[in-house]
Amino acid sequence: MDPVRGAVAVVVLVAVTFAVVAGLRLESPWLQPWAAVRAVVQLGVLSLVLGGVVTDLRWTAAFLLLMVGTACATAHGRLRRLGPSSVPRIAATVLVAATVPVSVVFVSGALPLVPRYLLAMGGIVVGGSMTAATLMGRALFAALADSRGEIEAWLALGATPRQAALEPTRRAASTALVPATDQTRTTGLVTLPGAFVGAVFAGADVVDAAQFQVVVLVAVLCSGALTTLMFAWFFGAPRSLPAATPTT
Incomplete structure (x- = not known):
């Protein structure tokens, strides 16, 4: 270029x-x-x-931790209404949701544990977890506000906060998973993912590049699912509800 x-x-x-x-x-x-x-x-x-x-696993791990920290700060910046106390929970969500799928990929031997693969896979999955956390947080806040009357009714009937907020939390989780799901199911038809294109342009075999891209996409999907699960656990039983959205 x-x-x-x-x-x-x-x-x-x-x-x-x-x-x-x-x-x-x-x-x-x-x-x-x-x-x-x-x-x-x-x-x-x-x-x-x-x-x-990319020549030392220790430096790669340190760089990935920096990525996780930046992802947490970015997600929290978008979710300030959750308050300062949410920072450790958001950090734990992003860290765990990214670590589990990346660990599966390398422990299974799908990719060799070398710095360049670890950095590429880790960076993409951390970014996916950050996006899912931001979407989940925003969607959950909106869903809780819109369902305030329904939740209060369940609480009046004796439901726990988690039980009362279950359906709004599920709706928020479904919303948060839309981008990763749509990207995966339209790959090759609507989108040409960066990992695949980059590998092909770098001279990799097309089949090998496609296999690598499938692993990346599924890892991001798994990360998104884990993100919504942990977010629901941490924030799906609110002690107070946001104000209902005006209807007029």
């Missing part, structure tokens, strides 16, 4: 994105341009340090 033309394309795309978001008066229209700037800077730094990271 020509770097100058690539930069021009990025600037134009960011400008169009900002114009649309600002024109529609959506929430914080500067977030998308700032995200693009951060991506440029972070990928630039990553390209400088990656050479050392």
Whole structure:
């Protein structure tokens, strides 16, 4: 890719994105341009340090922990209404939900435990867990608010907070799993996943690249399911309910 033309394309795309978001008066229209700037800077730094990271499992593990910490901070930033006390629970959710599927992949021998595979798989799965946590948190908050009357009725009948909030929690979990599910079922028909395309462009056999992509997609699905499970356990029995959404 020509770097100058690539930069021009990025600037134009960011400008169009900002114009649309600002024109529609959506929430914080500067977030998308700032995200693009951060991506440029972070990928630039990553390209400088990656050479050392992918040669040592210890550095790879440390880098993955940094990824987990950043994912937790990002998810919590989107879920501030859960309060500061939610930070340890969000961190545990992302860490466990990412560690389990990644461990299965390498313990089973599906991929060799070498730094480059660990970094690639771990980074993708951590990102998927972060997204699922954010979606689950937002959907759960909205579902609890919309179902306030129903939940209070169940509580009045003697149900525990977890029992009373079970159906709204299930709806939130289903919503959180939509992106990973749709990405998996439309792979090759609607989307060409980055792991597959990158492996092919790097010269890997197409069949090997497809096998790697399937493992990645299923690991992300598993991570999303574990994320919703843990989120439901930690936050699905609220002591207080958010205000109901106005109907007028």
